[in-house]
Amino acid sequence: MNHSPLVFLRSIRLSPPSSADKTADADRLIAALKQEGFDRVVIPLDILRRLPGELRKNGFELDLVLGVEGETVSVIDISRKRLYGLALDIGSTNIECALFDLSTGDELLGWKIGNPQVPFGSDVLTRVQGSMMGRFDLLAGELLEGINRLIREVCSLNGIAYDEIVVVTVAGNTIMTHFFLGLDVNNIPLSPYIPVVSSAVFLRGAESGLMTNRNSVVYVFPNAGSYVGGDIISGIIAAGVAQEEAPVLFVDVGTNVEVTLGCRDWIMTGAGAAGPALEGGIAGIGKTAEPGTIYKVRIDRSTGRLQTEVLAGTEPQGICGSGLIDLVAALYDSGQIDQAGRFTVAASGVVERDGVKAFTVYRSGEVELMLTEPEIRNFLISKAAMFSFLHVFVRSVGLTFRDIKKIYIAGALGCGIDPESAIRIGMLPDVPRERFIPLGNSSLAGAGMVLMNADLLAEVDRISRMVTYREMNEDAELMNILQGAMFIPHTDPELLKG
Amino acid sequence: MNHSPLVFLRSIRLSPPSSADKTADADRLIAALKQEGFDRVVIPLDILRRLPGELRKNGFELDLVLGVEGETVSVIDISRKRLYGLALDIGSTNIECALFDLSTGDELLGWKIGNPQVPFGSDVLTRVQGSMMGRFDLLAGELLEGINRLIREVCSLNGIAYDEIVVVTVAGNTIMTHFFLGLDVNNIPLSPYIPVVSSAVFLRGAESGLMTNRNSVVYVFPNAGSYVGGDIISGIIAAGVAQEEAPVLFVDVGTNVEVTLGCRDWIMTGAGAAGPALEGGIAGIGKTAEPGTIYKVRIDRSTGRLQTEVLAGTEPQGICGSGLIDLVAALYDSGQIDQAGRFTVAASGVVERDGVKAFTVYRSGEVELMLTEPEIRNFLISKAAMFSFLHVFVRSVGLTFRDIKKIYIAGALGCGIDPESAIRIGMLPDVPRERFIPLGNSSLAGAGMVLMNADLLAEVDRISRMVTYREMNEDAELMNILQGAMFIPHTDPELLKG
Numbered sequence: 001m002n003h004s005p006l007v008f009l010r011s012i013r014l015s016p017p018s019s020a021d022k023t024a025d026a027d028r029l030i031a032a033l034k035q036e037g038f039d040r041v042v043i044p045l046d047i048l049r050r051l052p053g054e055l056r057k058n059g060f061e062l063d064l065v066l067g068v069e070g071e072t073v074s075v076i077d078i079s080r081k082r083l084y085g086l087a088l089d090i091g092s093t094n095i096e097c098a099l100f101d102l103s104t105g106d107e108l109l110g111w112k113i114g115n116p117q118v119p120f121g122s123d124v125l126t127r128v129q130g131s132m133m134g135r136f137d138l139l140a141g142e143l144l145e146g147i148n149r150l151i152r153e154v155c156s157l158n159g160i161a162y163d164e165i166v167v168v169t170v171a172g173n174t175i176m177t178h179f180f181l182g183l184d185v186n187n188i189p190l191s192p193y194i195p196v197v198s199s200a201v202f203l204r205g206a207e208s209g210l211m212t213n214r215n216s217v218v219y220v221f222p223n224a225g226s227y228v229g230g231d232i233i234s235g236i237i238a239a240g241v242a243q244e245e246a247p248v249l250f251v252d253v254g255t256n257v258e259v260t261l262g263c264r265d266w267i268m269t270g271a272g273a274a275g276p277a278l279e280g281g282i283a284g285i286g287k288t289a290e291p292g293t294i295y296k297v298r299i300d301r302s303t304g305r306l307q308t309e310v311l312a313g314t315e316p317q318g319i320c321g322s323g324l325i326d327l328v329a330a331l332y333d334s335g336q337i338d339q340a341g342r343f344t345v346a347a348s349g350v351v352e353r354d355g356v357k358a359f360t361v362y363r364s365g366e367v368e369l370m371l372t373e374p375e376i377r378n379f380l381i382s383k384a385a386m387f388s389f390l391h392v393f394v395r396s397v398g399l400t401f402r403d404i405k406k407i408y409i410a411g412a413l414g415c416g417i418d419p420e421s422a423i424r425i426g427m428l429p430d431v432p433r434e435r436f437i438p439l440g441n442s443s444l445a446g447a448g449m450v451l452m453n454a455d456l457l458a459e460v461d462r463i464s465r466m467v468t469y470r471e472m473n474e475d476a477e478l479m480n481i482l483q484g485a486m487f488i489p490h491t492d493p494e495l496l497k498g
Numbered sequence: 499m500n501h502s503p504l505v506f507l508r509s510i511r512l513s514p515p516s517s518a519d520k521t522a523d524a525d526r527l528i529a530a531l532k533q534e535g536f537d538r539v540v541i542p543l544d545i546l547r548r549l550p551g552e553l554r555k556n557g558f559e560l561d562l563v564l565g566v567e568g569e570t571v572s573v574i575d576i577s578r579k580r581l582y583g584l585a586l587d588i589g590s591t592n593i594e595c596a597l598f599d600l601s602t603g604d605e606l607l608g609w610k611i612g613n614p615q616v617p618f619g620s621d622v623l624t625r626v627q628g629s630m631m632g633r634f635d636l637l638a639g640e641l642l643e644g645i646n647r648l649i650r651e652v653c654s655l656n657g658i659a660y661d662e663i664v665v666v667t668v669a670g671n672t673i674m675t676h677f678f679l680g681l682d683v684n685n686i687p688l689s690p691y692i693p694v695v696s697s698a699v700f701l702r703g704a705e706s707g708l709m710t711n712r713n714s715v716v717y718v719f720p721n722a723g724s725y726v727g728g729d730i731i732s733g734i735i736a737a738g739v740a741q742e743e744a745p746v747l748f749v750d751v752g753t754n755v756e757v758t759l760g761c762r763d764w765i766m767t768g769a770g771a772a773g774p775a776l777e778g779g780i781a782g783i784g785k786t787a788e789p790g791t792i793y794k795v796r797i798d799r800s801t802g803r804l805q806t807e808v809l810a811g812t813e814p815q816g817i818c819g820s821g822l823i824d825l826v827a828a829l830y831d832s833g834q835i836d837q838a839g840r841f842t843v844a845a846s847g848v849v850e851r852d853g854v855k856a857f858t859v860y861r862s863g864e865v866e867l868m869l870t871e872p873e874i875r876n877f878l879i880s881k882a883a884m885f886s887f888l889h890v891f892v893r894s895v896g897l898t899f900r901d902i903k904k905i906y907i908a909g910a911l912g913c914g915i916d917p918e919s920a921i922r923i924g925m926l927p928d929v930p931r932e933r934f935i936p937l938g939n940s941s942l943a944g945a946g947m948v949l950m951n952a953d954l955l956a957e958v959d960r961i962s963r964m965v966t967y968r969e970m971n972e973d974a975e976l977m978n979i980l981q982g983a984m985f986i987p988h989t990d991p992e993l994l995k996g
Contacts, residue, residue, distance in 0.1 A: 017692045022723055024696035025685075045679065045705055052682040052694050181543065184550040187523075194515045196550050198522035207543055225520055 005102045005452045007067040007076055007167035007217055009083055014060040025052050042074040044215050054078050065166055067217040068454045069202045076166050076215045084165050087447035089231060090172030090180055091115060091254060092124045095146055096441055098448050099154050105452050111154050116146035124175050128185050140179045148211045165212040169447040170220045173229030177220050193226040200461065222464035228269050232258055233464050234446030237456060239408040239439060241267060242463050247399060248406040252442060253413045257386050259393050267463065268397065270470040272389045285361065285369045287318030294319040295416045297326035299334045304348060308362065316362045316369060322416035327361065328379060329421035332488050339487040341376040383427040384485035390429065391495060392478045396470060400498035401429035410442035426489025430496040503600045503950045505565040505574055505665035505715055507581055512558040523550050540572045542713050552576050563664055565715040566952040567700045574664050574713045582663050585945035587729060588670030588678055589613060589752060590622045593644060594939055596946050597652050603950050609652050614644035622673050626683050638677045646709045663710040667945040668718045671727030675718050691724040698959065720962035726767050730756055731962050732944030735954060737906040737937060739765060740961050745897060746904040750940060751911045755884050757891050765961065766895065768968040770887045783859065783867045785816030792817040793914045795824035797832045802846060806860065814860045814867060820914035825859065826877060827919035830986050837985040839874040881925040882983035888927065889993060890976045894968065898996035899927035908940035924987025928994040
């Protein structure tokens with residue numbers, strides 16, 4: 001990893017003042033930094049106040065904490081040895097962070113909490129409605145408090161002090177970063193969908209309200225409008241889309257499915273609501289990935305028995321998106337469900353509850369995990385939406401799936417999805433398997449990359465200006481494809497190939 | 499007066515967003531300002547938070563309050579119609595201010611209060627000693643509180659709100675501006691006399707602790723070292739020294755006598771403690787100029803009677819520097835004191851009190867203003883110091899008084915001194931009278947000029963870097979001249995001419 005973090009330590013030795021050189025302390029420091037190539041240096045007042053004492057205590061040698069903010073370098077702190085940075089992904093459902101040791105570039109810890117706004121509405125638009133009805137301060141306050149709780153936990157787990165966190169990079173969808181910044185979200189969901197700010201925002205820690213060093217650099221990713229948040233820009237950085245010569249596809253499955261297609265010269269993005277089914281919103285036994293979640297499913301052809309893999313190896317408590325995809329593919333492959341997702345006569349372990357057929361995924365003692373037929377139907381709607389979306393998106397720029405040499409899968413499905421299963425049920429296109437590249441939380445990964453590489457700031461800006469948004473909801477072709485895509489794999493299997 | 503104040507109002511009409519132009523609010527504003535030639539625009543977070551509401555309330559027309567801070571333009575406030583600026587001179591003895599209407603450039607009010615640090619020591623070095631002994635926070639706090647009291651009075655007198663004050667320019671000696679900024683003063687009086695900062699400091703109102711608009715631009719003049727404060731730099735601006743082709747002399751009499759000699763190409767400055775005698779420190783009846791102060795004195799040759807002019811026309815309560823100079827000149831002219839300042843037999847109205855001869859300046863009812871012989875002798879020491887100082891200073895660069903076409907007299911003597919009297923007693927050089935130009939509080943005047951003319955910022959920087967300080971205390975010639983200068987006008991009257 002290129003190692004020029006947004007905030008870094010620089011030891012500097014100043015020539016002490018003398019009767020021949022009466023330069024003031026701050027001017028002496030600025031002159032020395034200019035010598036090292038830093039042309040615009042800012043020293044905050046609280047640092048100015050400590051400067052003469054620190055200089056004389058240390059014989060005019062200083063350990064400076066310097067921070068890059070646009071074209072300016074600021075003195076963040078002095079006489080500090082350990083520096084940490086936090087990459088932050090503010091998702092609608094979860095807030096995730098990664099802690100970095102800035103001197104080594106090592107990622108020390110990943111950690112997350114649920115977004116404390118969820119009780120106000122799992123759907124982001126509900127929260128914006130809440131804001132319109134006068135609960136903005138409450139919502140923004142809950143979010144900030146949640147993030148600070150996360151920071152407290154991270155600090156406590158690593159035995160570090162708040163003021164040793166000297167830089168934070170923040171990625172999130174446009175509504176989330178607006179809540180974080182305390183900026184009006186009311187115009188975002190109303191035509192013509194105007195955010196308060198799109199360009200990157202630099203703040204000081206104290207100004208941001210974060211529990212970090214008061215002078216810490218807080219960088220909020222730029223967005224490319226109301227529907228292309230900083231999380232997508234950050235993901236594009238993580239996937240390296242803007243460095244590719246030929247178009248690549250980048251699919252981020254979170255609360256929404258977000259699709260990005262592009263290369264060095266152009267990047268197009270779009271989003272659709274296909275997520276809940278894949279992340280735990282449709283099936284009653286659906287869960288996000290955590291200990292006790294089934295994430296992999298096979299059916300033993302000879303015995304017809306389910307083989308499941310469970311996170312942390314504990315007793316199953318639910319199933320996540322990747323597990324659900326595996327399960328539906330296995331049920332279809334073993335002839336237990338038909339193309340429409342209905343149980344066949346061959347289905348084993350199917351019971352009827354309240355007039356609804358349900359398949360037993362797991363049963364032991366009091367734990368019983370069932371998947372109902374309507375849930376499978378709903379899942380097929382979701383997979384249909386995702387496939388149709390990808391298909392129409394790729395076609396809209398005159399390409400076919402065959403033209404695309406890399407398909408990054410990020411988000412909820414990024415860690416665990418088995419492309420084979422997804423292709424089997426017609427959720428992902430039928431292209432050579434090695435073209436699928438898992439990415440995990442790409443938004444968090446991009447935030448970490450920028451944290452550790454100030455050179456990427458310009459690239460982030462460039463990307464945020466080149467990304468165009470394609471509105472898909474009114475696309476006529478989408479509706480046509482969608483109808484057939486609700487079947488396994490599709491009423492027209494040839495579509496899967498291009 | 500060139501009228502491009504540091505902070506100004508700019509009405510701007512933005513094209514409203516549409517489905518064809520979804521630019522975010524802040525980016526829309528920044529783009530419009532770029533169109534008007536502002537390349538680097540900063541919008542503080544609190545303004546970002548208000549921006550979408552203000553834009554939509556006003557049909558995308560905005561009254562912007564813009565502030566110049568170095569090479570950056572900041573949005574200070576929005577939707578504000580009345581803008582005021584404050585020029586501030588933090589003197590060791592008094593804090594003076596001038597209030598400006600930024601839209602017209604009119605100076606609305608001059609106002610002052612005593613420096614609340616005076617009880618901690620009338621002498622600045624005593625205050626620095628206090629700071630060394632742990633009273634820094636107290637001293638800095640008293641100063642800030644005093645300035646805020648001054649601002650409250652000014653606001654109340656003019657019926658303006660604190661947040662209508664959107665810019666403050668601050669001039670003061672290096673110790674005073676350090677106290678104002680909360681910066682360590684301890685190294686200033688110790689060799690090699692190093693301030694914390696010499697370059698200009700830009701702050702936000704909230705950061706400075708001033709009771710002004712939280713985003714107001716607070717500009718603190720640069721200094722040219724511990725002994726050449728921002729007040730001198732500001733005075734040089736007011737006198738226009740740096741625009742002169744030929745050398746001019748600029749004498750500022752406050753607690754010290756500060757002398758500046760220079761032109762476009764070089765400026766030299768020095769200071770000496772000759773002030774108290776001239777401002778009220780030596781004579782028991784001495785006062786600073788205020789109602790009831792005698793500021794002009796003549797002796798009617800025919801009657802031998804004193805004719806005095808009193809500020810505000812009220813009963814005399816004391817005499818200020820200019821009055822004292824007049825009085826000593828008149829007593830000498832009328833033969834009542836000799837060259838050494840001793841009363842002659844011709845002196846009228848001289849009484850003896852406790853073995854000391856004293857001249858009756860004024861007597862009516864209970865008011866009795868007396869000037870004693872030792873006081874006259876002390877005054878002569880002061881005037882000797884001042885003349886010798888000017889003489890040696892001018893000679894040190896190979897010039898004579900004859901070479902100097904303009905002599906600015908600022909500070910305590912700036913408003914009222916009669917050059918004729920000062921020349922008569924040998925305090926000022928004997929050059930054509932029209933060369934003397936009164937300036938008043940030049941530090942305050944310069945602060946007001948910069949407030950109303952952002953173009954001067956670069957000139958102030960240039961001056962602060964070109965000024966050199968000449969240490970006079972160890973000058974051998976000074977001691978020689980001083981001996982003779984204690985007589986009226988001098989033992990060698992030729993010296994007065996060059």
